[in-house]
Amino acid sequence: MTVKNIAISLLVTFLSLPSFAQQYRIAACDWMMLKRQNIGEFALARELGADGVEMDMGALGKRVLFDNQLRDSVQAAKFRHFSDSLHVTVASVAMSGFFAQSLIARDNYQDLFADCLRTMRMFGCKVAFLPLGGCGEGWKRPGSEHDELVRRLRVIGSMAQKNGVIVGIRTALDAKAARRLLKEIGSDGIKIYYSFQDAIDNGRDICKELRCLGRRRIVQIHASNTDGVLLKDDPAVDLVAIKRTLDKLRWSGWLVVERSRDVKRVRDVKYNFGENIAYLKRIFQSEPAPTTLK
Numbered sequence: 001m002t003v004k005n006i007a008i009s010l011l012v013t014f015l016s017l018p019s020f021a022q023q024y025r026i027a028a029c030d031w032m033m034l035k036r037q038n039i040g041e042f043a044l045a046r047e048l049g050a051d052g053v054e055m056d057m058g059a060l061g062k063r064v065l066f067d068n069q070l071r072d073s074v075q076a077a078k079f080r081h082f083s084d085s086l087h088v089t090v091a092s093v094a095m096s097g098f099f100a101q102s103l104i105a106r107d108n109y110q111d112l113f114a115d116c117l118r119t120m121r122m123f124g125c126k127v128a129f130l131p132l133g134g135c136g137e138g139w140k141r142p143g144s145e146h147d148e149l150v151r152r153l154r155v156i157g158s159m160a161q162k163n164g165v166i167v168g169i170r171t172a173l174d175a176k177a178a179r180r181l182l183k184e185i186g187s188d189g190i191k192i193y194y195s196f197q198d199a200i201d202n203g204r205d206i207c208k209e210l211r212c213l214g215r216r217r218i219v220q221i222h223a224s225n226t227d228g229v230l231l232k233d234d235p236a237v238d239l240v241a242i243k244r245t246l247d248k249l250r251w252s253g254w255l256v257v258e259r260s261r262d263v264k265r266v267r268d269v270k271y272n273f274g275e276n277i278a279y280l281k282r283i284f285q286s287e288p289a290p291t292t293l294k
Contacts (some may be wrong), residue, residue: 012166013179023252024243024284026277027052027091031271032258037069041209042082048274049281052089054129054256057116060097064108065115076122083123090123091254092168092220101134104148112205113156117163127220128160129193140173150184155186168193168219174204176213182217191219197226197259200236205247207238215249224260230272231260232279239283 029051035041036056036162058067070076083090093116103109116128132139132149139145153169160167170193171178176194192213199206210218225234237260257280261272 019177024246025051025089025091026257026280026284027054027089027252027254028257028273028277029034029054029056029094029096031056031094031096033273037079039079039082041286042079042086042088043137044269045088046086048270048277050088050257050273050277052091052254054092054094054254055119055125056094056096057119058097060095060101065112066095066097068115068119070119070122071115076119080122090125091130091256092127093120093123093125094129096129096131097134099131099133102136102147103130103132103152104135109152110155110159113159113167117159117165120165121163126165128165128167128172129220130135130156130167131193133170133172140177150181153185153190157185157189160189161187164187166191166219169221170195170198172198172202175203175279177207178213179217186259192217193220193222194218195222195258196224196237196242197222200225208248210245210251215251218251218253220254220256221257223255224258224276227259227263227266228263229260230262230279231276234260239280243283255284 019099026049028045028048030036030038030041030053033041033044035044037058041053041055058069060066070079082088091140095112095116106112113128120126120128135145139149156167164189167190169190171181172195173181181191182192194213195209196206199209223239224231228234231237231239257273257276260276262268262275265271
């Protein structure tokens with residue numbers, strides 16, 4: 001092999017290596033930090049060392065639309081200014097209202113998602129979070145509820161594709177069932193928003209699930225468990241093994257802290273989110289990953 005060929009081979013190898021500071025980025029949910037659409041969320045995220053925030057669309061409840069103050073252009077400009085000046089990215093925009101509201105029952109679901117799309121455009125955001133928890137359990141079985149949900153997700157997926165974004169759905173399904181659902185929807189605008197908590201609550205192996213889903217089906221990850229202990233103290237979450245799995249899949253994207261709060265200090269936002277963000281950064285933004293948890 002000539003010197004030139006060796007140099008080219010080394011360059012290709014170097015370029016193919018993941019950038020550990022950029023392959024994984026760490027964010028936190030603004031509503032769980034008690035900063036739902038609060039302009040102070042950017043300063044708080046910066047203080048806690050996060051790379052970004054998952055910004056909520058606002059409460060829904062019995063409202064026709066989300067309680068979204070960013071429909072006001074002046075307010076939106078202020079939020080964008082703080083995001084840019086503090087270098088805190090809006091990693092995703094969440095429609096958390098659908099944890100309690102059923103997408104199947106909302107006749108104006110397209111208007112709600114259109115509102116989300118407008119908010120995403122303000123920040124150049126490419127991922128929306130859509131939980132399906134409010135839909136209950138009936139849609140998981142064959143029948144009219146399932147068919148209607150799939151139909152609506154196809155519409156949302158089409159809207160997302162036209163706007164160059166992706167909607168991450170959180171389903172609580174196991175990986176094989178999630179794959180079948182995505183195949184049935186048949187839209188590149190819909191992917192899985194994976195949740196450590198959902199896997200743990202249902203006794204599933206996170207690494208096996210990630211491998212089953214594969215890189216292309218996972219758009220983003222809620223990288224936390226239910227409240228109890230911090231991530232670093234949680235025996236159910238082996239972040240080192242999870243990182244190795246994601247590395248092998250060559251997945252890249254945002255890991256978002258939702259919960260994993262210490263129940264003894266559950267209201268201490270800076271402590272809980274600061275500790276969990278720091279731990280995720282230690283594992284995911286350092287090279288090589290530690291072999292043991294300390």
